[in-house]
Amino acid sequence: MGFFSSLKKIWGSGAAPAPAAPAAPAAAAPADWQNALTLALRQAEPRLSVWLGHVLSGVTEAGPLLRERLLFLFQALGAPEAEAVKFVTEFEAWLAAMGYRTVEEFRSELQYRLALALDLEDEEDERDRLFLKLSEGLAKTREQITKRIDGLLAGNRTIDETFWEELEEILIMADVGFEAAARLMDNLRARVRKAGVTEAQGFRALLQEELAEIFKTPKRIQAVNPPEVVMMIGVNGVGKTTTIAKLAHRAKLQGRKVLIAAGDTFRAAAIEQLEIWAKRVGAGFFAKQAGADPAAVAFEAMDKAVTEGYDLLLLDTAGRLHTKTNLMEELKKIKRVLDKKHPGAPHRSVLVIDATTGQNALSQTKLFQEAVGVDEIVLTKLDGTAKGGVVVAVTLQYQVPISFVGLGEKMEDLRPFNGQDFAKALLG
Ligand SMILES: Nc1nc2c(ncn2[C@@H]2O[C@H](COP(=O)(O)OP(=O)(O)OP(=O)(O)O)[C@@H](O)[C@H]2O)c(=O)[nH]1
Ligand SMILES: [Mg+2]
Missing domain, CATH: 3.40.50.300 (P-loop containing nucleotide triphosphate hydrolases)
Known part of the structure; x- marks a missing residue:
């Protein structure tokens, strides 16, 4: 995966990693579409989704055109041809197995595959996409919690005992559970005290901080003797x-x-x-x-x-x-x-x-x-x-x-x- 990690370096460098113009085959001059696409990619914002947008422009379904465009993207990124062919072939096999044809049906999977193959999943683009998905997935839970939290934090109320009681009730209603809610409440009280926050309006940020803190995981040794x-x-x-x-x-x-x-x-x-x-x-x-x-x-x-x-x-x-x-x-x-x-x-x-x-x-x-x-x-x-x-x-x-x-x-x-x-x- 040497190519991919070097790509990652380019990607992460902050400089716009404009794809290089693919070396034109000795025999034939690049077609107009290739020139146009190279130009578009070079000028594009360096994000996988944006690149994919250019690569897929004019492509409506799976077939030779899609294959040509994907191979072109890999070539433009300087990837070895064998990697490109392997990726495209596997993707085509998947399309066939799933019975997918239209770009609409497979675009998301294609981007997911590219992000993993190119080691770009941590990049902002993929994280945005994931966040959106997470956010959509949590819509119902959020509705349960947020509406009530909004209610709790509305008006110019101060953080008093009634406030804490109401909060505890909200947490339990949201399936946080008694024991965990009690622990969370203790942590939140300490956090509020430490921050010197007395008004409800300053509370949301502290709650978010506390939740994020809960999910912080200690570093572990990941290395294993394979497999x-x-x-x-x-x-x-x-x-x-x-x-x-x-x-x-x-x-x-x-x-x-x-x-x-x-x-x-x-x-x-x-x-x-x-x-x-x-x-x-x-x-x-x-x-x-x-x-x-x-x-x-x-x-x-x-x-x-x-x-x-x-x-x-x-x-x-x-x-x-x-x-x-x-x-x-x-x-x-x-x-x-x-x-x-x-x-x-x-x-x-x-x-x-x-x-x-x-x-x-x-x-x-x-x-x-x-x-x-x-x-x-x-x-x-x-x-x-x-x-x-x-x-x-x-x-x-x-x-x-x-x-x-x-x-x-x-x-x-x-x-x-x-x-x-x-x-x-x-x-x-
Ligand atoms: N919506 C949704 N469905 C899921 C998710 N993960 C699994 N499922 C569905 O849950 C059902 C059960 O999944 P399985 O993977 O068979 O569960 P299992 O634990 O192996 O079940 P047993 O072998 O019977 O013990 C399937 O219909 C899956 O498609 C998910 O993240 N979201
Ligand atoms: Mg099972």
């Missing part, structure tokens, strides 16, 4: 399997070799579902028959990942009721087996939580945390729930970082969680 092993855990139907597909898709776009293993052997349909996903995102796949010992699946998948040089192994697990202790015993066994085969594995036990379940998320976190330990949380179905406040509760009570949020059912709808943005999106 990196991620075990997905969580109760029924929260989105484990879909999240694995989304994570595999991301990792593939970032150039990693990914193996998905079907550790949920409870239902044959679950294995098939996962295999379809693996094919669709272009990841390797390992499974045994339905009813097989999940720990054996983990063991053999680990073996395959090591011998075949995979960068990342994503292990799906069953989500039967967490109240059944045998599920927890099973997960413990899987962990032991993985560690025996590949010391340190699983490097991350990722708990998937469905944001629409509200306070249930707390008991789920507790159970999994106590049984097998939870390194991070992926919060799915944040789109369209009014219970997004539970994120605050889980983070406050268990101090487990949220790594990704699910904002929809599409592959691009899994995005890194950013606490600052979340606090901003939540408070409007």
